[in-house]
Amino acid sequence: MIFESRMYDELQPGMSAELRRLCTADDIYAFVAATGNHNPMHVERADDAGHKTVPYAPGLFVASMISSLLGSILPGPGTRYKDQSLSFQNYVKAGEELIAKVTVASKEAEGVVVLNTEVRRVGDEALICEGKARVHAPEKYIRYEEIDAPGLIVQRHRHFEKLLEAAEDLPELKTAVVCPEEQTALEGAMIAAERGLIRPILIGKPEKIEAAAKALGKSLADYEVLEMMTHRDAARQAVALVHEGRAQAIMKGHLHTDDLLRPMLDKQTGLRVGRRFTHVFVMDVPGVSHPLLVTDAAINIAPDLATKVDICQNAIDLAISLGMETPKVGVLSAVETVNPSMPSSIDAALLSKMAERGQIKGGVVDGPLAMDNAVDIGAARTKGLRGPVAGQADVLVVPGIDAGNMLAKQLAYISHAEAAGVVLGARVPVILNSRSDSAMARLASAAVASIHWNRLTGGN
Structure with a gap:
């Protein structure tokens, strides 16, 4: 200009x-x-x-x-x-x-x-x-x-800090930590315990857990350690602890996500409650005035319409737990109009109509929306979109795991966001931490799980 x-x-x-x-x-x-x-x-x-x-x-x-x-x-x-x-x-x-x-x-x-x-x-x-x-x-x-003036980034972590404040007032979440046999895996559980967010039960090979603790300069004296020599057995033990009432959440340690979730998905002895397991990133994005939920970016690879219904409902339930009274859900596609050649746009329109008819409850769902007009009011109005979700989405539902993973990592590595990750749809929340997660992201994941569990159960 x-x-x-x-x-x-x-x-x-x-x-x-x-x-x-x-x-x-x-x-x-x-x-x-x-x-x-x-x-x-x-x-x-x-x-x-x-x-x-x-x-x-x-x-x-x-x-x-x-x-x-x-x-x-x-x-x-x-x-x-x-x-x-x-x-x-x-x-x-x-x-x-x-x-x-x-x-x-x-x-x-x-x-x-x-x-x-x-x-x-x-x-x-x-x-x-x-x-x-x-x-x-x-x-x-x-x-x-036009002068190329430096931009401003509004304070990082402001949303996560509010979540931590809310969670620290709640009872400690009894958490089964599966295979914390490596430094970063154990550190996530320990820092959450030190902040009073969780009361961890450490499951795995005791010698490896002890070695990780020594590397961190920490003592295991105050922690319960259950010996399980394989990842499969450790994951099964975590499920058993939930059934016994000794665990209110499960946290991933140093093992593959598939190995962690497999025992939970067992139709006879697992933790199914009727919905599909879905993953939600709760993201603290600089410049965004509210936590932004991205789902599903980690579990469901190419979800069909029925799976997307559960993805939407699980995310809405979590958003309500986090204080969003009527969450605004934007179902993403590459366009904001229905294109018969683009299945994601058709699914988005169907999800929007299903929400109108009460098949998805608790939130307002709109789609298809492109990324720009889902999160930016100016872009939405340029395209003539004036609904309650356009430009103001609290939750972004992605077409598949490729798009979700790319979106979450772009927000993390280019936009300097922090991401807390949880799996929903099981009897208890499942905390998924990545090796690359910061201390704040690990704390926030525990805080999100604690807040959600306490809202659903009243802490019982």
Whole structure:
């Protein structure tokens, strides 16, 4: 985009310019941090009934659109403020789109220009604020392309830290840890135990578990260790502990996921409860104002429609546990319209209709949605999508494991997100940690499992 000055002699009454902007929660948080305005109206919080409130934009955040318009477009680069009057008529919430307008009203001596200013909400055209600006017009012509200013990343871990705070107030989750026979596998269980999130029972080869503990500089004195010499037997023992009531969750250690899950899937002695096992990544993505759930990126390779129903329902149940009152589920495809040649778009449309008919409960499901218009309100509105999910999805349902794995890893390694991983659909939550997971990701996985278990059972 090219920016250029309008000199005093060029400006005539009636000339005008406009600027549109989507007001996001992170815009508000950045403004609050920069100005020190910590009015609780400007942050997401729970009201007296426990419902989350949408943050309101500070008045001067809205007015800053006028300043941007004056300094960038009309009169443009080189403009200097002299004074500005403002009268506020309405308030702005995160998620609303605004349009600012300035109109040259008159010219005064010594290069001063008077402009009428206003900001309106897009959609209902409600007047947010109005006033007059007096500015010194640019004294010399300036022309430049858009400045490549450094971007901002809103605080990492803010969502995970809230989950940890919530989980630390809950009873310790009795957790069967299967084959923690390597440093990172054991460390995940130990740091969760040290934070009071879980009470681990370590299952595997005692000498290997002891060696891993020594490498970490930790003692096993306070931990129960059950000897099982094979991965298969260790996984079976974890299932048995659940049946005995001694374990409320299972955590993966140093073994293949298939070996961990196989005993749980046994039709006679496993942990089936009627739904398919599905995996959910709970992701803390910098710049996203809420935890983002991605499913299924780890278990179901090419899910059919029936499996996707369970994928949606399990994710909705988890999202509700994490405090999302009515989760918004975006079912992803490469397009936002149904294409008979693209099976994922057909499945997405069917899932959306099934949710409307009550076959999927507790959330709002919409699809097909492409990735951009599932998570970005601006992109959704450009495509003419204005439903409650478009641009605001809490949960992303991917077409298959390839897309899900790529999406989750892109968010982790390019967008600097952290991911907590759990398997749902079993009698108890299953915590899946990866060798590459950070300490925060391991803690968050345990916290998610604890919060979900306690919501479902009341801690029993």
